[in-house]
Amino acid sequence: MKEKAFTLFLLALFLFFLPLALFPLSPLGPLGLPPVYLYLFGAWGLVLLLSYLLFRKP
Amino acid sequence: MSPLFLLLGLFLYLGLLFLVALFGEGRGRAWAQSPWVYALSLAVYATAWTFFGSVGRAATQGATFLPVYLGPTLVLLLWPFLHGKLLELARLHRLTSWADYLFLRYGHAPLGFLTALFLVVGLLPYLALQLKAIAQAFLFLSGEEAPLADVALPTTLLLALFAILFGTRRLDPSERHEGLVLAVAFESVVKLLALLLVGGAALLALGNPFPKAMERPEFLPLLLPPEGASGYLAWVSLTVLSGLAFLFLPRQFHVSVVENVNPRHLALAAWAFPLYLLLINLPVVPLALLGRLHFPQENPDLYVLALAQEAGPGLALLAFLGGVSAATAMVIVESLALSILVSNHLLSPLLLRAKALGSLLLWRRLSILLVMLLAYLYFRLAGEAYALVGMGLISFVAVAQLAPAALLGLYWKGATWQGALAGLLGGMLLWAYTLFLPALARSGWLPGVFLEGPHPWLRPEGLLGLEGLDPVTHGFLASLLVNLALTLGVSLYTRREAPKEGRTGEVAALSALIGRVLGPEAEEGFQREAQGLPGPQAAARAEALLAGSVGPATARLLLLSVTERAPSEALVEEAARESREVRAYARALEEARRELAEAYERLKAQDQAKDELLAAVSHELKTPLTSVRALAEILEAHPDLPEEERRRFTGLLAKEAARLSRLVEEVLAYARLQAGLPLRLEPTSLKTLAEEALALAKPLALEKGVRMEVHLEEVQTLTDRDRVLQVLLNLLHNALRHAQSRVYLELGREGKEALFRVRDDGPGVPEALRPLVFEPFQSFAGGTGLGLYLARRLVESLGGRIFLEAGEGASFAFTLPLEVDRADPGGG
Numbered sequence: 001m002k003e004k005a006f007t008l009f010l011l012a013l014f015l016f017f018l019p020l021a022l023f024p025l026s027p028l029g030p031l032g033l034p035p036v037y038l039y040l041f042g043a044w045g046l047v048l049l050l051s052y053l054l055f056r057k058p
Numbered sequence: 059m060s061p062l063f064l065l066l067g068l069f070l071y072l073g074l075l076f077l078v079a080l081f082g083e084g085r086g087r088a089w090a091q092s093p094w095v096y097a098l099s100l101a102v103y104a105t106a107w108t109f110f111g112s113v114g115r116a117a118t119q120g121a122t123f124l125p126v127y128l129g130p131t132l133v134l135l136l137w138p139f140l141h142g143k144l145l146e147l148a149r150l151h152r153l154t155s156w157a158d159y160l161f162l163r164y165g166h167a168p169l170g171f172l173t174a175l176f177l178v179v180g181l182l183p184y185l186a187l188q189l190k191a192i193a194q195a196f197l198f199l200s201g202e203e204a205p206l207a208d209v210a211l212p213t214t215l216l217l218a219l220f221a222i223l224f225g226t227r228r229l230d231p232s233e234r235h236e237g238l239v240l241a242v243a244f245e246s247v248v249k250l251l252a253l254l255l256v257g258g259a260a261l262l263a264l265g266n267p268f269p270k271a272m273e274r275p276e277f278l279p280l281l282l283p284p285e286g287a288s289g290y291l292a293w294v295s296l297t298v299l300s301g302l303a304f305l306f307l308p309r310q311f312h313v314s315v316v317e318n319v320n321p322r323h324l325a326l327a328a329w330a331f332p333l334y335l336l337l338i339n340l341p342v343v344p345l346a347l348l349g350r351l352h353f354p355q356e357n358p359d360l361y362v363l364a365l366a367q368e369a370g371p372g373l374a375l376l377a378f379l380g381g382v383s384a385a386t387a388m389v390i391v392e393s394l395a396l397s398i399l400v401s402n403h404l405l406s407p408l409l410l411r412a413k414a415l416g417s418l419l420l421w422r423r424l425s426i427l428l429v430m431l432l433a434y435l436y437f438r439l440a441g442e443a444y445a446l447v448g449m450g451l452i453s454f455v456a457v458a459q460l461a462p463a464a465l466l467g468l469y470w471k472g473a474t475w476q477g478a479l480a481g482l483l484g485g486m487l488l489w490a491y492t493l494f495l496p497a498l499a500r501s502g503w504l505p506g507v508f509l510e511g512p513h514p515w516l517r518p519e520g521l522l523g524l525e526g527l528d529p530v531t532h533g534f535l536a537s538l539l540v541n542l543a544l545t546l547g548v549s550l551y552t553r554r555e556a557p558k559e560g561r562t563g564e565v566a567a568l569s570a571l572i573g574r575v576l577g578p579e580a581e582e583g584f585q586r587e588a589q590g591l592p593g594p595q596a597a598a599r600a601e602a603l604l605a606g607s608v609g610p611a612t613a614r615l616l617l618l619s620v621t622e623r624a625p626s627e628a629l630v631e632e633a634a635r636e637s638r639e640v641r642a643y644a645r646a647l648e649e650a651r652r653e654l655a656e657a658y659e660r661l662k663a664q665d666q667a668k669d670e671l672l673a674a675v676s677h678e679l680k681t682p683l684t685s686v687r688a689l690a691e692i693l694e695a696h697p698d699l700p701e702e703e704r705r706r707f708t709g710l711l712a713k714e715a716a717r718l719s720r721l722v723e724e725v726l727a728y729a730r731l732q733a734g735l736p737l738r739l740e741p742t743s744l745k746t747l748a749e750e751a752l753a754l755a756k757p758l759a760l761e762k763g764v765r766m767e768v769h770l771e772e773v774q775t776l777t778d779r780d781r782v783l784q785v786l787l788n789l790l791h792n793a794l795r796h797a798q799s800r801v802y803l804e805l806g807r808e809g810k811e812a813l814f815r816v817r818d819d820g821p822g823v824p825e826a827l828r829p830l831v832f833e834p835f836q837s838f839a840g841g842t843g844l845g846l847y848l849a850r851r852l853v854e855s856l857g858g859r860i861f862l863e864a865g866e867g868a869s870f871a872f873t874l875p876l877e878v879d880r881a882d883p884g885g886g
Contacts, residue, residue, distance in 0.1 A: 002138045009135040016128045016297060019290050020283035027281035028272050034281040036121055037343055041336065044131065048333050051135060055325040 004054055008047070015043035059371055061200035064378065068196075071379050072216060075241050075386070079224045082240030090236035090243075093323040097330035098243035099313045101250075103130060103304060104338055105184075106191030106385040107450040109249055112339065114358035116346035120280040125293055127339055129300025131332040137324045140305065141314060143468060145324075148315045152606030154398050155311055156460050163467040164475035167407075167611040169482070173460065174403035176486050177308060178396055178429060180456025183497070185392060185433030187450050188385035189214055191359075195381050198360050199367065199374055210437060217389045218430040222423045225394035239317050242391060245383035250338050252380025253362070257341020259373055260348050260365040267347035277347065292531040296451075299534050302461045303454040308395035309388065389430070397425040402609025410612050418608060439503050451530040452493045458538060459485035462545040470549075477549030485541030492518045492533035565589065568600040571616060576607055671834070674843065675725055682714040682721070689714070724844045727784060731851050737778045744773040744782070744812050744874070748805050751786035758794045764818075765800040773805060773812045775876050781852045782874065785860075788845045789816040789870050796820030796868060810876050811858070817869040823862060831862055846870075 020036055029035035082090040089095060108126075115123040133140065144159075153159050157177070161170035193210040224238045261267075271277040279285070284293050304310055318324075349361025356364050366377035401422040409418055462485070463478035496518045499508035511517040519529040521536055565588045573581030584603060588596040597617060604613035689711045693704065748770050759766050793801045797818035804815040823831055834847040853860040853872045860872035 005135055005138050009132060012132055012135055016125075016132065017294055021285055021290060025282060027278050028268060032266060032268050034268065034343075036281065036283050040121065040124055041340070044128065044332075044336050047131065047135075048329050048336065051332070052329040055328045 001054070008050055008054060011050070012043075012047045015047065016040075018043075059199045059201070059367075059374060061196075064196055064200050064375070067375050067379060068382060071382060072220070072386070075220070075245070076223075078244045079220075079237035079241040081237075083224075083237035086240055087236050090240040091234075091319045093320070093326040094330070095240060095243040096313075096318065096323040097327040098246040098334070099239045099317065100310070100327055100331045101246035101334050101338075102242050102309055102313055102387045102391050103307075103331075104246070104249065104335065104384060105388040105450070106188050106381055108338060109253060109381045109384040110191050110195070110359045110362055111187075111450065112342045113345045113349065113361045116280070116342050117350050117358040117361060120282065120284070122284060122293065122296065123342060124339065125296035126300045127332075127335040129297045129302070130304035130335065132297065133301040133304050134328045134332060137328050141324050142321065144315055145318055145321045150602065151610075152602045154316055154402065154606060155308055155395065156306055156464055157399055157403050158605065158610050160460075160463055160467065160478065161403075161610045164463075164473075164478050166475035166479065169463075169475060169479055170403040170609070170611060171407075172479070172482060172486075174399040176459070176482070177399060177457065178432070179494075180459075180489070181308070181392060181396060181453050182433050182436040183494075184450050184453035185389060185429070186437035187453075188389045189434060189437045191385050192382055194357075194360065195363055195378050198363050199378055210434060214430045214434045217386055218393065218427045220386070221390045221393045221397075221426050221430075225390070226397070226419060226423050226426065234317055234319060238390070238394070239313065242313065242387045245387040246334065248383040249380045249387075250334065252376050252383070253338055253341055256362055256366045256369075256373060256377045256380070257345055259369040260341075261344055263369050264348050264352060264365070267344055267351055270351055271347045274351075277350065280343075280347070288526045288528075288531075291535075292528055295531045295534055299451070299454050299458055299530075302458040306457040306460045306464065307392075308399060308457075309391040312391055312395040312398075389433075393426050393429050393433075396429045397422050400425040400429070403611065406608045406612035407615070410608075410615060439498065439501060452497055452533075455493055455530065455534045455537060456486075456489055458534065459489060459541055461538070462542045466545055466549070472549055472554065473545065474549045474552045474554050476552040477545045477547070480548040481541040481543075481545030484544040485537045488537035488540050489533065492521070492536055493529065496529065565591070565596050568596055568617075571619070572600060572603060575604060575616065671725075671728070675721070679718065679721060682718045685714045686711060686718070724848065727848055728844055731848065731855075737855065738780070739776050739778055742775060742777050742779045742782070744775060744777075744805055744814075745770045747779055747782055748786060748803060748814070751783055751790055752803065754787060755790040755794060758791065759801065762794055762797070763799075764794055764797045767800055767802045768804070770803070770805040771807065773807060773876075775812060775874060777856055777874055781856060785849045785852050785872060786814065786816075788849045789814075789872075792816075792845060792870070793818035793820075793868065807876070808873065811873040812876060813871060813873050815863075815869060815871040817863075817865075817867055819867045822866065822868045828862055832860065 020039065025035045027034055029038060031038075078086075112123040112126070144153075147153060147159065147162075151158070151162055153162065155174075157170045157173040160173055161167065189210040192213050196209045224241065225235055268281075271281065284290060314324075314327075345361055345365060346358070348365055349356065349358060352368070353361060353364045362381070363374065363377050367374040401418060405421050405425065406418060409421065459482060462481045463473070466473040467478065495504060495508040498504045499506060509518065515521070515523050517523075519532055520527070521532070524532065527535075565585065568588065569581050569585045572584045580603065584600060588599055591599065601610075601613050601617050604616055607613075608616070689707050693699070693707055693711075699707070748768070752766060752768060756766070790801065790803070793816050797820050800819055802815075802817040804813075804817075806813055832846050832850040834844060849870075849872070850860050853874070856874055858872055858874040860870065863869040863871055
């Protein structure tokens with residue numbers, strides 16, 4: 001499990017530290033919501049889902 | 059809203075909190091020990107900063123409020139490496155803080171002392187932040203104009219009372235505080251629900267703020283990622299800083315390590331706690347935008363309350379209580395954790411010198427009060443000049459200074475106490491220079507030089523002339539880099555000290571010491587636990603027990619009086635090695651003695667067998683010899699015997715001589731067998747061998763008038779033909795002697811063996827004697843008693859078996875292997 005946890009950590013690091021300023025993001029995106037927050041909460045949710053799947057059976 | 063109404067709400071809420079804590083210490087103990095409560099107790103991380111400050115930061119700086127929550131998410135993904143190891147160490151040594159760990163790892167008391175002192179100073183801004191939040195919220199909702207301090211002081215005293223009541227009932231802080239944990243978990247639920255409800259109600263009442271924000275150009279930066287390299291660097295730094303703070307904040311150590319009842323709870327907390335953080339942050343951006351749209355002149359830290367008030371007094375009170383719950387949970391646990399630090403690393407050594415260790419619990423309670431009053435003082439000095447988040451981040455940078463010494467200590471054997479001390483001192487000085495002193499200067503309590511520095515290159519918020527970084531990112535990077543460099547560099551140039559000598563002591567003396575310091579209950583517990591433990595282990599156990607209550611340095615000093623130096627590991631190892639050698643030598647001696655005894659028994663048995671053989675052979679020889687002698691004397695004394703009588707006597711003489719000859723041959727065969735002559739293996743036709751034996755036995759068969767019947771198959775094998783012939787002759791002579799009319803010889807294959815069978819139609823072997831027929835000197839029909847015994851030994855030496863079959867007459871059979879694999883190549 002340690003290897004998987006570390007891999008997930010690296011994935012989370014990549015998702016959270018992606019330099020979003022380099023992408024042409026507009027202030028408002030799908031559903032009338034800002035893409036930067038959609039991305040950040042989406043990435044966060046994905047990491048949580050994966051950690052739930054990884055850690056649910058200790 | 060009426061101040062009285064608010065005060066009533068506040069006191070009712072605190073009363074409810076007391077009840078929850080009491081429930082947790084009584085009937086609700088099982089609840090308090092559940093994994094969900096553990097995960098919720100970690101949410102003590104989300105303070106008034108989260109509840110009020112995040113909205114304030116989102117309203118002014120956009121997405122930069124989020125890294126504070128992404129950091130802990132990242133750290134918890136590494137729990138199998140970090141928290142797992144930490145829990146194991148804490149359980150073994152009863153650690154109550156990172157300062158305990160640093161003392162345990164580096165064995166240097168000033169390190170623990172310095173850490174404790176620094177954390178108290180470093181966390182004062184953070185505690186002050188909570189007091190400010192409660193006071194600010196109270197004054198905003200009540201509409202009063204009184205100074206913030208007027209409300210903050212009674213709040214401070216009330217929270218100190220709560221922490222004293224539920225955190226310092228016993229001396230041992232490493233024991234669980236189920237009531238406190240359940241109250242903290244309850245507060246986590248309250249603040250989450252309150253913020254979600256305020257967010258939902260504000261959205262329903264005021265509508266979606268995002269399209270409106272698009273129409274205001276000044277709002278657009280709030281909806282975009284941080285700009286430029288400095289913005290990105292601040293994002294990354296804040297995430298790392300928050301992760302480190304989550305790991306090193308004393309209250310987080312307390313709830314995640316000290317209050318942990320089961321390490322498996324971490325697996326659930328690793329996703330449930332970040333999920334909590336995600337949920338509590340969902341309404342932050344909408345609230346921030348709605349606040350700026352509808353209350354542009356208001357303090358952004360108060361948007362949550364302003365929007366809740368807009369929705370009605372009920373929701374305003376809920377928002378107020380949500381903020382109060384966020385602040386009180388943090389204050390209670392943090393002040394408790396800091397008081398343990400103070401009492402273990404600052405007070406205990408002093409009280410030990412003053413021989414007043416018995417009053418430690420009182421001093422711990424007083425230290426909670428002292429910490430709270432110091433926080434109040436900081437709030438009075440600097441609190442009103444800073445936003446909530448700004449104050450919290452100064453504390454975050456302070457606790458992050460523990461990271462190099464602690465993490466390198468956990469994973470790098472080369473880290474030394476000199477390196478840890480140098481790093482910690484360097485980090486602390488830079489933290490004070492770049493963040494703490496400028497904060498006081500900005501509040502007007504220190505002169506402006508603390509903001510500008512003595513030289514442009516030494517400007518506290520822009521060292522080496524650095525421009526463009528926000529003060530927190532700058533202070534964090536500068537202090538942590540210097541700290542890390544010093545820890546690594548000094549450790550590389552200093553030698554790691556040999557581990558401290560172990561101590562050993564009598565259980566009785568150790569128990570008495572524990573009784574004196576921790577009371578009779580702890581003494582009895584220790585006696586039960588240490589019964590039968592060796593001295594060094596009992597001393598280590600006692601040290602861990604004492605360290606949990608009075609701190610590791612004082613525990614070590616206390617132990618000196620009742621223990622003595624344990625033998626060094628090298629000495630113990632040498633003794634163990636010698637002991638192992640002696641044991642091996644003793645085992646070898648015992649083995650040799652056993653082999654000698656067995657050889658003696660074998661010799662004795664052989665000697666006895668030889669004596670028995672001699673007696674039997676003498677007896678067997680005596681009978682025919684006597685007959686021969688008597689017959690010879692008769693023939694000599696009576697030369698005139700009739701011819702017929704003389705022939706009868708000479709016939710008898712020949713018969714007895716033949717019997718003597720057979721007896722001597724069998725004895726010689728037995729002697730050869732005993733001498734262990736080697737086998738002479740050669741390819742042999744067993745059918746030819748059987749025919750040869752039949753030819754040799756034929757005279758006896760003719761003499762006895764017995765018919766020989768044969769059934770022989772062609773069988774070839776590698777064997778000693780003389781031995782097989784001797785066995786066949788023995789069996790055939792036996793059969794001929796006992797047969798009435800016929801003897802049957804059979805040779806065939808059975809599996810991987812050749813089978814000989816010799817059967818006669820005589821009376822057979824009596825049932826009672828059947829087990830003895832192959833034993834030596836067991837003669838049932840006047841023979842030597844050696845024939846069948848010899849046959850058995852010879853067959854076995856050839857790798858075969860011989861046995862007596864059931865049925866009428868006597869039927870002896872023996873086998874020989876067709877594939878030769880003998881265990882006894884020497885024969886005999």
